[in-house]
Amino acid sequence: MAVYSKHPASAPPAPPIREKTGHVMLRAWCVFVLFSAFAGTAWVNAFGLPVSIVITLGAGLLSAVLWVIVRPPLQWRRLPWGILAYLAWATLSVVWSAWPAATWLTLLLLYVTTLQALFVGSVLSWHELVRAVGAGLKWVIGLSLVFELWVSVFVKAPVLPGFVARTESVDPILYWSRNNLFDGGRIQGIVGNANLLGAIALVAIIVFAILITMSPQRRGWPTAWLALSVYMFVRAGSATAVVAAAAVLLVLATVLLMRTASKPGERTRYYVIYAALAVGGTVGLWVIRDAIFGALGRTADLTGREAIWDAVLSRTGERPWIGWGFSTPWVPTEAAFDGWIIDHGESVMQAHNMWVDVSMQLGIIGLILMAGIYLAFIWRSWFFAVDRPRWDLEANRPYSTITLLPTLLATVLLVQGVAESNPLMLWGWMLVVMLAAKVKQSPLVGEGPAERRAAIERGDVVGLRQ
Structure with missing residues (x-):
């Protein structure tokens, strides 16, 4: 019979660390919250608007209660103050809103989405956050x-x-599904919109690719989900998503190149080269836009979007500084929107450009606040991706692929924002708030109060710095 030495060379064998049941349930709830954000229109298509409102408000209330119970560490000085300022300005617009009922209704959606984003980002570590986003996307893609x-x-x-x-x-345009799965046409999925499905599939491709690198020994299922996401991306046939994918590849190549810089000033040279390429590429793409959109099966005016922009900007010019009042999306039952802009016989519910939409609703001041939100988000996400993790004198720690997530998703949202207003609502707004707040609160993967608290809740006290 084996006997342990009184002076063992290592600790005796012990069962693997098990997560606390409460934290497992908390993470499962976060997965549901993320799924609901990505599949928000699915609730409306399946059960109608009243049921969707009840689900949204009920989920927000439960998250608020859980947040009070869990009490994750929060650094008040590192809150996303730009986002909170935008919320304050949107709320203040009720005073002069031309559609106060629509403003209050959509503000409620904005509040709930913001709360959910801050909640998920505060109670999960970076590793858990990526896995939770991946789990939510699995449900959307699979369903x-x-x-x-x-x-x-x-x-x-x-x-x-x-x-x-x-x-x-x-x-x-009225169909939830057009029955195109076997005839080669564009499919819309549970979200009921091919452009939305294409953007969500692109986000899924990014997330599942990161998950594969996080667990090389268990890459079977993430690879299968990655393949399915690519299939859904192709079948959605979204021109905006294709352009966003090209931008993601360019940004990824740039980040990886910046990580190779080893001398002072080397990145500066890269920045100058890429700035010149960006300016030249933008001008070139604009010149040959007819050929590009023709190859993608779209018109050069982005399928009539320029006419929508002209109408919205015309209204913006009447109240350029403070706008007409917050309403994201436009409430079709509101008299000011009902029949204002018609597309395929239906009232349009957005400007199909996030910047044009914000300028009409909240004026130049709102536009400045939104630009500040994205500028701060992109700035922090960029250096979160290109800088080596460092919290002491050790300067050669390896990069983590998780740090690529915020900057790549910011790229998707920026490109999508040119042709859609979705970055202002539901999963688009949730990703902006969640990742912007997370990068500020936890600028190092596995380090900091929030990361340590999540590790303790998992029961992983030893591997806090993994």
Whole structure:
């Protein structure tokens, strides 16, 4: 019978550390919150607006209660003050809003989304955050495929919101699913919009690629989900998502190049080269935009978006500084929006450009605040990605692929914001707030009060610096 030495060379064997049940449940709730943000329109299409409002408000209330119970460490000086200033200005717009009822309704959505983003970012570590985002995206991508299979195999006809099969022809913009899975057309998934599905699939590609590098020994399932995300990205056929993917590849190559710099001033040379390429590339793309969008099956005016921008900017010019009042999205039942801009026989619910949308709602002041939010987010995310992790004299620690996440997702949101207003609401706004706050609160992966608290909750006291 084996006997342990009185002077062992190592600690006796022990069972693996198990996470606390409460923290497991907390992380599961965060996955649901993230899924709800990515699939927000799915709740409306499946159960209608009243049920969606109840789910949204109920989830926000529960997260607020959990936040009070968990009480994660919070550095008040490192709060995202730019985002809070934007919320304050949007709230103040109620005073002069031309549509006060729509302002209050959409402000409630903005408050809940912001609260959820801050909650998830504060209670999860960086490693847990990436895995939770990946888990939420799995549900969106997986259910989108199952939904399209159900429509094509069993219903065999386009489906309207509310699971209503439609045999007679209506405008395709009204369909939840167009039954295109087997005929090669664009698919829309549970979100009911091909452009949204394309952007979400691109986010999933980025997240699953990072997850593969985080766990090289268990890359089977992340690789499968990555392949499925690529398939959904291709089938969505979103021109904006394709342009965003090209921008992501360019930014990724730039970050990896910057990480190779070993001498003072070497990055400066790279910055100058890339700035020149960016200016030249932008001018070149604008000159040949007709050919580019023609190859992507779109018109040079982004499928009629220029006409929408002209109408919105015309209204902006009437109140240039303070705008007409917050409403993101535009509430179609509001008289000022009902029938104002018509597309395919339906009232448009956004300006299809986040900057044009903000300028109309909150004026030049709101535009400055939003620009400040993105400038601060991009600045911190960039150096979070290109700088080596350092909190003491050790200057040669390896880079973490997790640090690529904020800057790559910021790229997706910026490109999408040119043709869509989605970065101002639901998952777009949630990613901006969550990642901007997380980078400020935890600028080092695995280090800092928030990261240590999450590790303790997992029961991982030994591997705090892993």
